Amino acid sequence: GESVGLHLPTLSVQEGDNSIINCAYSNSASDYFIWYKQESGKGPQFIIDIRSNMDKRQGQRVTVLLNKTVKHLSLQIAATQPGDSAVYFCAERSFNDYKLSFGAGTTVTVRA
Amino acid sequence: DTAVSQTPKYLVTQMGNDKSIKCEQNLGHDTMYWYKQDSKKFLKIMFSYNNKELIINETVPNRFSPKSPDKAHLNLHINSLELGDSAVYFCASSQPSRGKETQYFGPGTRLLVL
Numbered sequence: 001g002e003s004v005g006l007h008l009p010t011l012s013v014q015e016g017d018n019s020i021i022n023c024a025y026s027n028s029a030s031d032y033f034i035w036y037k038q039e040s041g042k043g044p045q046f047i048i049d050i051r052s053n054m055d056k057r058q059g060q061r062v063t064v065l066l067n068k069t070v071k072h073l074s075l076q077i078a079a080t081q082p083g084d085s086a087v088y089f090c091a092e093r094s095f096n097d098y099k100l101s102f103g104a105g106t107t108v109t110v111r112a
Numbered sequence: 113d114t115a116v117s118q119t120p121k122y123l124v125t126q127m128g129n130d131k132s133i134k135c136e137q138n139l140g141h142d143t144m145y146w147y148k149q150d151s152k153k154f155l156k157i158m159f160s161y162n163n164k165e166l167i168i169n170e171t172v173p174n175r176f177s178p179k180s181p182d183k184a185h186l187n188l189h190i191n192s193l194e195l196g197d198s199a200v201y202f203c204a205s206s207q208p209s210r211g212k213e214t215q216y217f218g219p220g221t222r223l224l225v226l
Contacts, residue, residue: 032213043116043202043217044155087153098143098208099168100215102155 010107019077021106023090026071030092034100035064035075038087047075085110115139116218118203124224125193133188133221135203144186145204145215146178161186198225
């Protein structure tokens with residue numbers, strides 16, 4: 001399953017399929033990007049981050065891709081599991097700024 | 113071994129009351145934050161303190177006053193609570209001065225103003 005465009009609030013994925021969550025950002029000065037997962041009733045939890053001098057970074061079952069040319073960030077989740085059901089946020093930070101600016105979030109629902 | 117903890121987890125109160133939310137982190141971070149998450153899950157920064165000094169103060173009503181007694185604590189006091197203050201408030205911490213920008217969040221305080 002894949003979310004496209006500036007903002008798609010929900011994404012439904014079949015268990016075992018790969019998920020792609022997309023995020024667009026507008027600040028050319030952003031140099032650090034991060035993905036968070038928020039499960040129901042909990043705080044946002046760090047998944048993976050990437051700096052602007054990279055275009056890809058891999059973690060366990062997750063990959064973040066950064067395209068600075070079009071200001072686009074994506075999170076790929078391999079072999080999506082029921083425990084991946086959550087709201088996913090992208091966030092960006094400008095150089096030398098303490099502040100993270102969060103995207104609107106995408107709710108991922110995994111179908112058994 | 114909770115890294116960032118908040119109390120209380122739930123807070124139900126009447127309009128006009130004054131309430132406080134407490135936050136503590138045991139990560140040794142210098143920087144702490146308060147965020148507000150509305151019913152549509154949008155997360156917005158409110159305040160940030162670095163080494164007990166206020167460094168971010170977004171457009172927030174002055175009924176909200178943060179206080180940092182030491183690096184490990186950042187409390188949020190809210191005066192004259194209004195219905196629109198109902199939300200989930202998250203505390204977070206990070207260590208950006210050492211290149212560690214990842215913010216670690218607490219479990220949240222669910223505030224309901226009646």
